[in-house]
Amino acid sequence: xxxxxxxxxxxxxxxxxxxxxxxxxxxxxxxxxxxxxxxxxxxxxxxxxxxxxxxxxxxxxxxxxxxxxxxxxxxxxxxxxxxxxxxxxxxxxxxxxxxxxxxxxxxxxxxxxxxxxxxxxxxxxxxxxxxxxxxxxxxxxxxxxxxxxxxxxxxxxxxxxxxxxxxxxxxxxxxxxxxxxxxxxxxxxxxxxxxxxxxxxxxxxxxxxxxxxxxxxxxxxxxxxxxxxxxxxxxxxxxxxxxxxxxxxxxxxxxxxxxxxxxxxxxxxxxxxxxxxxxxxxxxxxxxxxxxxxxxxxxxxxxxxxxxxxxxxxxxxxxxxxxxxxxxxxxxxxxxxxxxxxxxxxxxxxxxxxxxxxxxxxxxxxxxxxxxxx
Amino acid sequence: xxxxxxxxxxxxxxxxxxxxxxxxxxxxxxxxxxxxxxxxxxxxxxxxxxxxxxxxxxxxxxxxxxxxxxxxxxxxxxxxxxxxxxxxxxxxxxxxxxxxxxxxxxxxxxxxxxxxxxxxxxxxxxxxxxxxxxxxxxxxxxxxxxxxxxxxxxxxxxxxxxxxxxxxxxxxxxxxxxxxxxxxxxxxxxxxxxxxxxxxxxxxxxxxxxxxxxxxxxxxxxxxxxxxxxxxxxxxxxxxxxxxxx
Numbered sequence: 001x002x003x004x005x006x007x008x009x010x011x012x013x014x015x016x017x018x019x020x021x022x023x024x025x026x027x028x029x030x031x032x033x034x035x036x037x038x039x040x041x042x043x044x045x046x047x048x049x050x051x052x053x054x055x056x057x058x059x060x061x062x063x064x065x066x067x068x069x070x071x072x073x074x075x076x077x078x079x080x081x082x083x084x085x086x087x088x089x090x091x092x093x094x095x096x097x098x099x100x101x102x103x104x105x106x107x108x109x110x111x112x113x114x115x116x117x118x119x120x121x122x123x124x125x126x127x128x129x130x131x132x133x134x135x136x137x138x139x140x141x142x143x144x145x146x147x148x149x150x151x152x153x154x155x156x157x158x159x160x161x162x163x164x165x166x167x168x169x170x171x172x173x174x175x176x177x178x179x180x181x182x183x184x185x186x187x188x189x190x191x192x193x194x195x196x197x198x199x200x201x202x203x204x205x206x207x208x209x210x211x212x213x214x215x216x217x218x219x220x221x222x223x224x225x226x227x228x229x230x231x232x233x234x235x236x237x238x239x240x241x242x243x244x245x246x247x248x249x250x251x252x253x254x255x256x257x258x259x260x261x262x263x264x265x266x267x268x269x270x271x272x273x274x275x276x277x278x279x280x281x282x283x284x285x286x287x288x289x290x291x292x293x294x295x296x297x298x299x300x301x302x303x304x305x306x307x308x309x310x311x312x313x314x315x316x317x318x319x320x321x322x323x324x325x326x327x328x329x330x331x332x333x334x335x336x337x338x339x340x341x342x343x344x345x346x347x348x349x350x351x352x353x354x355x356x357x358x359x360x361x362x363x364x365x366x367x368x369x370x371x372x373x374x
Numbered sequence: 375x376x377x378x379x380x381x382x383x384x385x386x387x388x389x390x391x392x393x394x395x396x397x398x399x400x401x402x403x404x405x406x407x408x409x410x411x412x413x414x415x416x417x418x419x420x421x422x423x424x425x426x427x428x429x430x431x432x433x434x435x436x437x438x439x440x441x442x443x444x445x446x447x448x449x450x451x452x453x454x455x456x457x458x459x460x461x462x463x464x465x466x467x468x469x470x471x472x473x474x475x476x477x478x479x480x481x482x483x484x485x486x487x488x489x490x491x492x493x494x495x496x497x498x499x500x501x502x503x504x505x506x507x508x509x510x511x512x513x514x515x516x517x518x519x520x521x522x523x524x525x526x527x528x529x530x531x532x533x534x535x536x537x538x539x540x541x542x543x544x545x546x547x548x549x550x551x552x553x554x555x556x557x558x559x560x561x562x563x564x565x566x567x568x569x570x571x572x573x574x575x576x577x578x579x580x581x582x583x584x585x586x587x588x589x590x591x592x593x594x595x596x597x598x599x600x601x602x603x604x605x606x607x608x609x610x611x612x613x614x615x616x617x618x619x620x
Contacts, residue, residue, distance in 0.1 A: 007481075008478065008481060008483070009478060009479045009480070009481050011478075012474065012475055012477075012478020012479055013475070013478070013479055015475070015478075016464070016467065016471070016475040016478075019466075019467055019471055020464070020466060020467075023466040023467070024466070207460065207461075207462075207464075207465075208458045208459075208460025208461065208462050209462050209463075209464060211428060211456070211458050211460075211462070212456055212457075212458060212462045212476075212524075213479070214427075214428055215426045215427065215428060215451060215454065215456040215533075216451060216456075216476075216479050216480060217448060217451040217452045217479075217480065217481070218479040
């Protein structure tokens with residue numbers, strides 16, 4: 001009798017796997033703790049900085065209009081004005097020295113330009129090494145300046161325009177926050193599925209319980225499937241936790257379809273589970289399984305996903321190599337769905353690549369597994 | 375005692391040029407305790423693994439509980455129990471969880487699990503330990519529990535691979551009481567062991583040397599045949615002829 005259909009034996013096995021997971025409190029804490037701490041810390045660091053962000057003013061105009069705008073900036077709770085700078089060239093030093101997040105530069109003749117030409121410029125320079133803060137701060141400042149402009153228009157009845165010119169220093173492409181959440185998701189899913197699964201299977205080989213399972217009428221295929229179930233569940237819960245945190249703590253909504261995001265994530269989880277299985281097939285000790293998972297899987301994923309180090313800057317050979325890292329494709333998909341709000345038509349190619357990898361891994365696994373049993 | 379439950383005919387296992395088990399032929403009768411003896415590396419475990427379906431024979435034939443070793447592995451698996459030489463329960467599960475898991479994968483129903491689990495706990499006198507982690511139990515208890523779990527589904531044959539390694543003589547004696555108990559209920563026990571005093575507890579014994587069975591009889595007959603006072607002497611007499619490096 002084939003026992004691949006879920007029956008009471010299958011559920012007895014799944015139950016036992018869940019017990020293993022829940023008994024190992026430390027690992028469980030780590031699995032849920034790491035993403036929660038990562039995302040929360042990041043989120044709080046952000047929200048704190050946006051209150052009382054330290055900014056400097058470089059006022060070449062020193063006239064009524066510039067002083068009024070500076071007064072408004074100083075009065076807002078978002079900003080905390082530091083000592084004004086006298087020279088534009090001091091700005092860079094100020095950024096480098098302290099925790100200055102933004103510099104506001106008024107050109108000479110600001111008020112005169114405004115009154116005579118009905119148009120004037122203000123330059124906002126932000127430190128984009130922390131891109132979320134940079135965009136938020138320049139947004140706040142622009143709002144305050146626009147408020148002033150409205151007041152002026154109402155007061156004088158003339159169409160005054162104040163143009164704000166933005167300049168980002170250090171990280172003009174604004175990379176990180178938006179990349180952070182998809183990156184954490186890919187890594188956590190890999191950690192849970194590859195590392196945990198391979199270790200849990202190898203543990204049974206080490207302790208001798210695998211033999212007992214193979215002697216039982218429970219099919220080897222069933223052993224693998226029921227081992228995968230708890231980790232699939234854990235991964236989906238973890239994904240949900242990260243998404244909730246990113247929505248409610250980071251204020252970063254999921255712009256695309258949740259259903260699509262979960263469907264593709266499930267596919268990636270299966271890819272990762274097959275990888276974990278492959279590792280458990282080629283290793284015989286928990287240490288070896290852990291080492292192969294970390295060195296062979298997690299490190300390349302961190303390096304070649306593109307969320308820590310931009311792939312475009314890598315040598316061509318490494319860019320080619322990045323293509324065989326499943327996390328790279330998943331990362332692109334999550335970014336597209338979550339941030340850009342794109343649908344399946346935009347990610348079908350990447351999905352197909354993941355699907356192909358999964359099928360290939362499963363085929364290799366089934367072959368390997370059969371050989372091992374002979 | 376004449377119903378045959380294990381029958382092997384020239385069962386052979388080769389690993390490349392090395393013949394781990396060479397033309398092994400023997401019968402085991404229902405309800406007996408069959409001792410499978412031999413020095414380390416003599417091929418005991420290889421034979422046992424073939425009989426349990428963990429490894430495919432290179433040639434030869436065998437039936438277990440009347441089922442063919444090549445074609446009816448699923449049926450065989452349902453009719454045997456197995457306790458490996460490594461301790462084979464889950465340390466991070468409680469006594470009761472282990473019982474439910476192993477009973478569960480043999481397809482026992484909830485009611486059967488409850489009844490059999492209760493009976494097992496009573497027999498072992500482990501009423502107060504059901505909720506304890508297996509890792510916290512002394513080795514002797516673990517082994518008794520592992521054996522009881524291996525026969526929870528009432529198999530026709532139970533295979534015991536050096537079940538009493540590392541336990542004290544008193545616990546070993548108690549362990550053998552459990553085996554006798556199981557045999558009385560009609561289970562056949564196939565045991566490998568190092569301990570020659572345990573060999574005396576078996577109904578019949580086979581001695582393996584260099585991948586072949588060199589002797590097979592009751593302990594009394596073997597002692598007579600080799601004019602020895604104890605099984606120790608019989609064993610040394612045979613093992614001394616071994617050519618393989620021990």
